[in-house]
Amino acid sequence: MNPRRQKRLYTALVLVSGLAITIGLVLYALKENIDLFYTPNEIVNGKKETGIKPQIGQRLRIGGMVVEGSVKRLGNDLNVQFELADAQSKQNITIVYDGILPDLFREGQGIVANGYLRTPTQVEAFEVLAKHDEEYMPPDLAEAMKGIKHVKPENNPALAKPDASGAY
Amino acid sequence: MFKWLHPYAKPEKAYLLSLSIFKYLMPVAIIGLFVGSLWGLMFAPADYQQGDSFRIMYIHVPAAIWSMGVYMSMGIAGFCALVWQIRLMELSVIAMAPIGAVFTSIALFTGALWGKPMWGAWWVWDARLTSELILLFLYLGVFALFHSFDDKRYGAKAACILSVIGMINVPIIHYSVEWWNTLHQGASITKFDKPSIAGEMLWPLLINIFACMLFFMALTAYRFATEVLRSESHRKWVLQINK
Numbered sequence: 001m002n003p004r005r006q007k008r009l010y011t012a013l014v015l016v017s018g019l020a021i022t023i024g025l026v027l028y029a030l031k032e033n034i035d036l037f038y039t040p041n042e043i044v045n046g047k048k049e050t051g052i053k054p055q056i057g058q059r060l061r062i063g064g065m066v067v068e069g070s071v072k073r074l075g076n077d078l079n080v081q082f083e084l085a086d087a088q089s090k091q092n093i094t095i096v097y098d099g100i101l102p103d104l105f106r107e108g109q110g111i112v113a114n115g116y117l118r119t120p121t122q123v124e125a126f127e128v129l130a131k132h133d134e135e136y137m138p139p140d141l142a143e144a145m146k147g148i149k150h151v152k153p154e155n156n157p158a159l160a161k162p163d164a165s166g167a168y
Numbered sequence: 169m170f171k172w173l174h175p176y177a178k179p180e181k182a183y184l185l186s187l188s189i190f191k192y193l194m195p196v197a198i199i200g201l202f203v204g205s206l207w208g209l210m211f212a213p214a215d216y217q218q219g220d221s222f223r224i225m226y227i228h229v230p231a232a233i234w235s236m237g238v239y240m241s242m243g244i245a246g247f248c249a250l251v252w253q254i255r256l257m258e259l260s261v262i263a264m265a266p267i268g269a270v271f272t273s274i275a276l277f278t279g280a281l282w283g284k285p286m287w288g289a290w291w292v293w294d295a296r297l298t299s300e301l302i303l304l305f306l307y308l309g310v311f312a313l314f315h316s317f318d319d320k321r322y323g324a325k326a327a328c329i330l331s332v333i334g335m336i337n338v339p340i341i342h343y344s345v346e347w348w349n350t351l352h353q354g355a356s357i358t359k360f361d362k363p364s365i366a367g368e369m370l371w372p373l374l375i376n377i378f379a380c381m382l383f384f385m386a387l388t389a390y391r392f393a394t395e396v397l398r399s400e401s402h403r404k405w406v407l408q409i410n411k
């Protein structure tokens with residue numbers, strides 16, 4: 001390789017790697033802000049690295065699994081209340097919501113709710129979004145694998161491990 | 169090592185080669201897209217959770233994968249153009265930019281159509297969606313830079329620099345669903361693991377992804393040939409072809 005090309009090659013490589021490091025550090029510094037949501041565990045115990053807890057009245061997003069059997073209608077209107085949990089959380093977070101739930105909303109499904117923290121464990125949501133996972137399969141296969149319609153095995157109380165009950 | 173490539177640095181050779189690439193790849197790509205889409209949209213079984221709505225995946229996933237793949241090849245071409253000062257490489261960068269921009273737009277648009285019924289929102293500012301939107305702006309930036317200088321070589325150089333720098337965004341898009349909490353689900357097939365899609369749903373998707381790649385290659389070859397002709401329009405060989 002002739003010296004001019006070599007010089008250009010090194011210049012380009014140094015520029016790109018320098019920029020990559022810069023952007024990497026910026027993204028690392030902004031980690032909390034890029035996360036779309038808090039998990040129930042993070043609301044109770046704070047973010048993993050920084051331990052920052054959300055404050056009462058703060059607007060936030062929370063993402064977690066809808067606890068089986070926790071969905072309650074509070075009357076004849078759209079008002080609904082349910083609990084969210086994640087794998088690490090000991091304490092479930094209650095969501096109060098007055099609006100239309102997405103089609104994919106069901107017990108055991110992951111959701112993301114957008115709202116205000118009212119008490120340390122209660123969020124008043126104004127938007128509920130369903131989060132689906134990356135698994136796709138036909139219904140008969142899902143049924144054969146799980147024995148029950150529309151519920152993944154780890155969310156099926158009949159198949160769940162006894163010690164995992166309550167928070168899965 | 170790359171001696172055998174040297175004849176193709178001649179515009180005339182490169183032009184003829186890319187035209188024949190277009191001629192052979194385009195029919196295969198179209199047949200592949202037709203078979204894959206028909207199979208996916210009509211015959212693949214519905215999903216256990218999302219029903220028929222998941223079928224938009226057969227458009228969304230290939231477009232999204234190649235929006236990143238096109239950017240990588242564009243960035244690598246831009247890098248080679250800068251380091252080795254190959255003019256034809258600069259032309260290939262500008263040949264790829266609009267194609268990638270269209271793939272990105274398709275991915276964003278079908279993603280919005282998919283998001284509304286499934287998630288409940290057209291758009292969410294989560295890391296995956298936002299970084300894909302930035303990718304669209306990068307493509308548009310490369311295209312705009314190329315055409316914003318009176319001196320074509322300056323424009324090409326600026327476009328190449330942006331295409332190289334923008335490559336940093338591609339791994340960010342791919343790993344955004346792992347590094348941060350996002351509404352977008354994780355990867356189903358582009359991972360070092362068993363695909364999390366049932367076989368009878370996976371095959372049409374793989375066909376479409378492969379056909380999309382061929383489609384991209386064919387379109388790039390055609391646009392590249394056009395760019396070569398345009399930049400060489402005063403040369404003797406072009407005039408001879410036109411006769």
